[in-house]
Amino acid sequence: MQTIKAALCREFNAPMTIEDVQLRAPEMGEVEVELEAVAICHSDISFWQGGFGGQVPAVFGHEAAGRITALGQGVHGLKVGDPVCVTLIRACGHCDCCGSGMPTICETPFDAVAQSxxxxxxxxxxxxxxxxxxxxxxxxxxxxxxxxxxDSIPMDAASLISCGVITGVGAAVYASEIRAGDDVVVIGAGGVGLNAIQGARIAGARRIVAVDLVPEKLEAAKEFGATDVVSAEGKPWKEVKQVLGRGADAVLVTVGAAPVYDMAPRYLARGGRIVMVGMPHGDKTSSYSPLIMADAGQGIVGSKMGNVVVKRDIPWMVDMYQQGRLKLDELISARWTLDQINEAIADTLAGQARRNVIMMK
Incomplete structure (x- = not known):
């Protein structure tokens, strides 16, 4: 066991405290990573608020980058000193989902307390x-x-890839099955939404319409590849259809708000599909008309972590960044220290940040 400092949550929706905790050595198939940068994702906040279940005491955070400091037995392809992205995608490699190329929905359970x-x-x-x-x-x-x-990629930029980037880009490229010439709507122009916009651009969409309530976020959406922007006030789907001349082939909902899902079918063209990216709290529900959607040949699909395969897709996205075809640095709103974790979360909740990053060094 070694003693490390961590931001500990002892009560849901209460300030976290920086405390000493014990971290055991890596066991079979495990890796120890000394962290250099950790971005704050809205999923971390939802867990901290108690909206996704779980229990306390707990340590949150999952969008990370650092260097390997120790290896357990049976680890292959990695070595001490390697710079790495660390994701929440824990895949067994042998269940039906992993064997079918869908490691983001691995069927092998992980007990976050008993196996912690x-x-x-x-x-x-x-x-x-x-x-x-x-x-x-x-x-x-x-x-x-x-x-x-x-080694050449900055750790703050790399940390973003571990969740927000793969989630947004992957949702557009993989889950949405966007084809060249498709029309796409991205609802929400926060961190994940901006990456969904980038993904739609990479996939070859004809028009990419960003929808958000915040004018500054709509301006940012243009920077990341949106061809058009529409305010979410009123009935935005009407303006979107005027822009496109029809409904959208794909509507990516990147905000965790159930009422937005209620409205999402209104943006669709016949044969279009809604992609569920943003995750509302577990007690929230949405409704839609199965008759109308079935008659129009429309569908709804879930997207967890962009349906990516991290060993394949993270190197691809790093390469796209190094070519200047994927924006990462521009996603960072501010850098904070671990001692400032509560202030960084409050700033994220204020709604203006693209991504706040905790710098450990």
Missing amino acids: PISLPDGTPVMQAMASGAFAEKMVVDQSQVVAIP
Whole structure:
């Protein structure tokens, strides 16, 4: 066991405290990573608020980058000193979903308390939220969650790839099945939404319409590839259809708000599809007309972490960044220290930030 500092949640929706916790050594198939940058995702906030379940004490954080400091037995393709992205995608590699190329929905369960490598000094288990626990100096995770990256990529930019970028770009490229010439609507121009816009551009969409309430976010959407922007006030689907001349082939909902899902079918063309990216709290529900959607040949599909395969897609996205074809640096709103975790979360909740990044070094 080693002692590290972590942002510990002892009560949902209450300020986290920086405390000493115990981190065990990596076991079979596990990797220890000393963290250098961790971005704040809205999923971290939803867990902290108690909206996604779980228990306390807990360490949140999952959008991370750092360097490997120790390896358990049976780890292949990684070595001590490697710079890495660390994701929440813990994949067994042998269930039906993993074997079908869908590791983001691996069927093998992970008990975030019983299997957690984190504990309090008195031995009390600490929940390793999302199999990660990255709001800390170090983390121990399964090797499937770790992807080596070049030394040349800045750690703050790399951390964004681990969730927000793969989620948004992957939702557009993979889950949406956007084809060249398709018309796309992205609802929400926050961190994930901007990446969905980038993904739609990469996939060859004809028109990409961003919808948001905040004028500054709509301006940012243009920077990331939106061809048109529409305010979410009133009945935005009417203006979107005027812009496109029809409905959209794909509507990506990147905000975690159930009422937005209620409205999403209104944007669709016949044969179009809604892609569920943003995740409302577990007690929230949405409704739609099965008759209307079935008659129009429309569909709804879930997208978890962009349906990516991290060992394949993170190197691809790093290369796109290095070519100047994928924006990462422009996603960073501000950099904070671990001691400022509560202020960084408050700033994220204020709604203006693209991505706030906790710098560990």
